Amino acid sequence: MTVGGPGPGKPLYSYRPPAREAGRRVLVVGATGRLGVAIAEGLVNRGDDVVLTARDPNKLEQMAASLERGRGRVPFVCADLTHRDAVERIVEGLRAAVPPKDGRGSVDDIVLACGPFPRTPFEDLRREDLERTLTVHAVAPLLLVHALAGDLAKARGAVVGLGDAGTTRPFEHHVAYLTAKGAVRTGLRALAVELAPDVRVNIVELGIVADPEADADPLRQHRLATRSQLGRFGTAEEVVHVVLSLLDATWATGEIWGLGR
């Protein structure tokens, strides 16, 4: 076992607990987002293999190229999670890119970092907003974990989902988003029960790393930042650190790790 945090000349995330070997295959869902990109980089930098999925083929192509580390092309699957066949599409793409063999599945672990952050002012809230947001944040990700549960179990794998602190402390104009994040939070905890002890399922519940409206509005930024006890937004690196830690946390399942709340 190598113990040691980052230090001069030492790579970040060099610590590896005894039960987790290097070179795991991790599916990153929402891989082209601001957090998805950082998570995929963190995984590759510590020697894991990633498979990326999101909607935009150009962003995926670029990212796959940027993550090559002399270990060959990084596979990716384009899928829009609002589409009813998205889960089948991702599983098929995954099987084609990384065929199961020697008793190992196509994927060992999954990180769920997908979905939009739609502003839905209360007076304009529509059924479509709720259905669409629930589908992308909760229905499709839960079905994807369900579809890949056998692969994960073979690897004693883990799922980490990115949750939102707003589910316990809601904010305005986001009923659809917060409802969807609440659904996936509960769904993932229920999956932790269904899949134990072979697969662990945990959640990182985030405060704010980036708020699309705050960039142009310093007052809003200040107001939002002071909601967190640490008085600031988080960074993608701080999220990556906790996601990797939870992937490695072999004695944790059904847990919610709050961050910057």
Ligand SMILES: NC(=O)c1ccc[n+]([C@@H]2O[C@H](COP(=O)([O-])OP(=O)(O)OC[C@H]3O[C@@H](n4cnc5c(N)ncnc54)[C@H](OP(=O)(O)O)[C@@H]3O)[C@@H](O)[C@H]2O)c1
């Ligand atoms: N950033 C924060 O401050 C914050 C705070 C709390 C929680 N979170 C949670 O953290 C996660 C990542 O956040 P982020 O800021 O990185 O988000 P982001 O930058 O908006 O990225 C979202 C990702 O989801 C994908 N996506 C969106 N709609 C999709 C669809 N219909 N089908 C398939 N993929 C879709 C996007 O792919 P395309 O590029 O192809 O559209 C992108 O890869 C989210 O679950 C969010 O709720 C973030």
